[in-house]
Amino acid sequence: MNAVAFGPVLDYSRRVVPxxxxxxxxxxxxxxxxxxFFPDITPALPLMAIYYWVVFRPDLMPRILVFALGLxxxxxxxxxxxxxxxxxxxxxxxxxxxxxxxxGKPFWVFWTGFAIVTPVAAxxxxxxxxxxxxxILPTDVVLMGMVLTVVTFPVIAWALLHSQRWLxxxxxxx
Amino acid sequence: MAKRNASISVAxxxxxxxxxxxxxxxxxxxxxxxxLMLLSKAETGALERARTAIVDATIxxxxxxxxxIEAGQSVxxxxxxxxxxxxxxxxxxxxxxxxxxxxxxxxxxxxxxxTLRAQxxxxxxxxxxxxTARVVADTGGxxxxxxxxxxxxxxxxxxxxxxxxHGGLVGRVAEVGDRSARVLLLTDLNSRIPAVVESTGxxxxxxxxxxxxxxxxxxxxxxxxxxxxxxxxxxxxGVFPPGLVIGVVAEASEARVTIQPAVPLSRVxxxxxxxxxxxxxxxxxxxVPARLAAPVAAPIASTTAPTPGAETAQ
Numbered sequence: 230m231n232a233v234a235f236g237p238v239l240d241y242s243r244r245v246v247p248x249x250x251x252x253x254x255x256x257x258x259x260x261x262x263x264x265x266f267f268p269d270i271t272p273a274l275p276l277m278a279i280y281y282w283v284v285f286r287p288d289l290m291p292r293i294l295v296f297a298l299g300l301x302x303x304x305x306x307x308x309x310x311x312x313x314x315x316x317x318x319x320x321x322x323x324x325x326x327x328x329x330x331x332x333g334k335p336f337w338v339f340w341t342g343f344a345i346v347t348p349v350a351a352x353x354x355x356x357x358x359x360x361x362x363x364x365i366l367p368t369d370v371v372l373m374g375m376v377l378t379v380v381t382f383p384v385i386a387w388a389l390l391h392s393q394r395w396l397x398x399x400x401x402x403x
Numbered sequence: 404m405a406k407r408n409a410s411i412s413v414a415x416x417x418x419x420x421x422x423x424x425x426x427x428x429x430x431x432x433x434x435x436x437x438x439l440m441l442l443s444k445a446e447t448g449a450l451e452r453a454r455t456a457i458v459d460a461t462i463x464x465x466x467x468x469x470x471x472i473e474a475g476q477s478v479x480x481x482x483x484x485x486x487x488x489x490x491x492x493x494x495x496x497x498x499x500x501x502x503x504x505x506x507x508x509x510x511x512x513x514x515x516x517x518t519l520r521a522q523x524x525x526x527x528x529x530x531x532x533x534x535t536a537r538v539v540a541d542t543g544g545x546x547x548x549x550x551x552x553x554x555x556x557x558x559x560x561x562x563x564x565x566x567x568x569h570g571g572l573v574g575r576v577a578e579v580g581d582r583s584a585r586v587l588l589l590t591d592l593n594s595r596i597p598a599v600v601e602s603t604g605x606x607x608x609x610x611x612x613x614x615x616x617x618x619x620x621x622x623x624x625x626x627x628x629x630x631x632x633x634x635x636x637x638x639x640x641g642v643f644p645p646g647l648v649i650g651v652v653a654e655a656s657e658a659r660v661t662i663q664p665a666v667p668l669s670r671v672x673x674x675x676x677x678x679x680x681x682x683x684x685x686x687x688x689x690x691v692p693a694r695l696a697a698p699v700a701a702p703i704a705s706t707t708a709p710t711p712g713a714e715t716a717q
Contacts, residue, residue, distance in 0.1 A: 307585055
């Protein structure tokens with residue numbers, strides 16, 4: 230019936246959901262939350278979404294998409310183009326590589342994996358930003374942001390899990 | 404089934420090619436990222452135009468997304484004010500009495516000033532025009548300190564203009580799109596503001612270092628600056644108009660003097676872009692539309708800034 234007619238359209242819209250959740254995370258991370266110091270320690274929401282989707286639906290998370298979303302974030306935050314794109318590309322490559330150790334494991338393994346990815350990504354971002362800006366940037370806020378990112382990960386993972394259940398499906402390709 | 408088998412066999416044949424292709428794509432994108440970073444560092448016009456175009460396109464979305472936060476903030480404020488209404492009323496009554504005395508004094512001084520000016524043939528100062536805009540994004544995280552506001556070239560915002568909020572300096576306009584602009588906060592590493600310490604008259608530069616407390620540089624080592632002294636813009640260099648409050652001295656040690664910005668920068672929800680017509684040392688931005696090149700004689704009040712519109716600062 231209708232489901233048949235709308236099948237391809239529905240299927241296509243399901244496939245773009247992961248990309249859209251990352252886009253949403255990028256925008257959410259920029260919102261002006263009126264808390265002292267919060268802009269400096271905003272959790273790395275897009276990194277959470279990238280990690281989640283690379284582990285669960287790598288087929289819907291091609292590296293060119295991650296790269297493009299990184300460029301979009303760079304444009305928005307006023308960073309040199311390529312900075313976030315590079316970090317997301319490396320995170321994508323690393324997680325894709327380690328995926329066999331993460332798929333089908335209990336949540337704490339999944340979370341631990343993220344707790345390993347986050348500091349590396351944060352350190353690389355700090356290093357690149359420091360080099361590009363020609364000064365050693367403060368590290369205390371980076372550390373706090375990192376902790377906040379790892380601690381809030383389950384909340385975002387839970388939201389993404391539901392978006393996957395309702396909208397994307399769990400068809401595995403590998 | 405047949406289709407599936409066919410695709411597997413084709414994939415099987417193509418595996419080495421695919422792996423090489425993927426590696427090449429990965430390395431290619433890595434190289435592209437590095438190339439873009441270097442190009443951005445060189446500040447090519449094309450990349451900056453691409454950036455403002457992207458920000459311009461995203462601003463309406465951010466504008467909508469940031470509204471609930473603003474609403475939440477005002478709800479929180481009204482709840483808070485409900486609980487402190489008595490104390491607040493007492494404080495306001497006291498303040499009102501004090502301000503009334505000041506008002507009388509100001510009126511007397513105004514008359515005296517007018518008389519003296521008339522005797523001197525004083526050329527009156529130009530009152531600045533101001534554009535009020537909403538802050539729709541607090542971007543950059545720990546590494547780049549900037550805000551995005553929902554007013555741009557079409558609202559006569561120009562690069563280099565000073566941005567204030569609640570009477571204190573926030574930063575300056577660094578990039579201008581058609582309907583958006585990026586405000587470089589005074590805490591950013593790239594921010595340098597010629598300033599003067601009110602009590603001692605020392606000329607200094609307020610230098611951002613990406614911490615919440617910018618430092619005062621070029622301060623004479625024997626200067627009697629102490630904690631609590633106000634720091635104002637000096638107007639030197641012609642980028643910022645003189646007399647805007649930047650902050651108060653928060654730490655004054657031998658090694659360094661830092662200030663606490665007068666405006667809580669993480670809570671700025673509305674920003675006022677001041678146009679004093681002083682764009683001194685900044686190079687004229689090449690992307691400013693032609694209609695702005697002419698002196699803005701058109702009354703600013705008639706332009707439609709996204710929120711409260713345009714007004715004139717005192």
